[in-house]
Amino acid sequence: MAKYTTIAPLYDLLSAEYPVYGAGRRRLAELIGLQEGQQVLDIGCGTGLNFPWLCERVTSTGTVIGIDRSPTMLAQARGRAQRNGWTNVILIQADATELETPDTSARITSAGGRALSDAALATYSLSLMGDWPSAWQAMWDLTTAQARLGILDMQKPTGFAAAFRPLAQLACRLGGSNIDAHPWTALEQDCTEALRDSLRGGHLQVRVGSKPQAA
Numbered sequence: 001m002a003k004y005t006t007i008a009p010l011y012d013l014l015s016a017e018y019p020v021y022g023a024g025r026r027r028l029a030e031l032i033g034l035q036e037g038q039q040v041l042d043i044g045c046g047t048g049l050n051f052p053w054l055c056e057r058v059t060s061t062g063t064v065i066g067i068d069r070s071p072t073m074l075a076q077a078r079g080r081a082q083r084n085g086w087t088n089v090i091l092i093q094a095d096a097t098e099l100e101t102p103d104t105s106a107r108i109t110s111a112g113g114r115a116l117s118d119a120a121l122a123t124y125s126l127s128l129m130g131d132w133p134s135a136w137q138a139m140w141d142l143t144t145a146q147a148r149l150g151i152l153d154m155q156k157p158t159g160f161a162a163a164f165r166p167l168a169q170l171a172c173r174l175g176g177s178n179i180d181a182h183p184w185t186a187l188e189q190d191c192t193e194a195l196r197d198s199l200r201g202g203h204l205q206v207r208v209g210s211k212p213q214a215a
C-alpha cells in the first residue's frame with residue numbers, strides 16, 4: 001500500500017493511460033453493458049480513472065461504489081468526483097481481499113447505495129492483490145444474481161509484441177503487479193457468456209461475463 005500512498009497525487013500522470021492502459025478501459029466499457037440506474041462496484045478503484053465512463057453509463061440515477069485500501073488514492077478519487085459533481089459516487093476504504101459481505105453491504109447501504117450491485121469490475125488491481133481470488137469472491141458475493149462482472153488486467157505481451165516484454169514487466173514491477181497472476185481465469189471459469197479481448201500486443205486482457213442464472 002505504501003507505494004500507492006506515496007504516488008497517489010502523481011498516479012494519473014504516471015499511469016501511461018493514453019498510450020497504453022486507457023485502451024483496455026475503453027474496451028471494458030464497451031463490453032460490460034452498463035445501464036442507466038444501475039449500481040456498479042469498482043474494486044481497487046484507485047484515483048477513479050473508471051469513474052467518467054461509469055458515471056456516464058449509470059447516469060445520475062445510478063450509483064458507483066469505489067473500494068480501495070489506500071486512503072490517498074481514495075482522496076484523489078474523491079476529488080475527481082467532487083470536481084465533476086458526481087454525487088452518486090460512494091467511496092469505501094477497505095482491503096478487497098478481506099471484505100465481509102454483510103459488513104460491506106451495510107457500509108454501502110448506510111452511504112446511500114443498495115446492498116448488492118448490478119455489476120462489478122476490477123481494472124489493473126487484482127494482479128496487485130496476493131490473494132486476488134478472495135477479491136473475486138467479494139465481487140461475486142456483493143452483486144445480484146445475474147450481475148455483469150468484468151476484469152481488465154495485464155500479462156506478458158505475446159507474438160510480435162514479445163519484444164516489449166521487458167518494458168511490460170518493468171511497468172508491472174514498478175506498479176507492484178504480478179504479471180503472471182492472470183486473474184481473469186476466475187471469470188472465465190465462473191461466468192457464462194464470457195467475452196474476451198486482448199489489446200496492446202496481448203499485454204491487456206479484458207474479460208466480461210455474467211453470473212449464471214442458477215448462481
Ligand SMILES: C[S@@+](CC[C@H](N)C(=O)[O-])C[C@H]1O[C@@H](n2cnc3c(N)ncnc32)[C@H](O)[C@@H]1O
Pocket residue numbers: 001004043044045046047048049050067068069070073094095096097122123124125128129175
Ligand atoms: C494500479 S492501481 C489501479 C487503479 C484503478 N483500478 C485504475 O484502473 O486505474 C491499483 C489499485 O489497487 C489498490 N489495491 C491494491 N491492493 C488492494 C487491496 N487488497 N484492496 C483494495 N485495494 C487494493 C491500490 O491501492 C491501487 O489504488
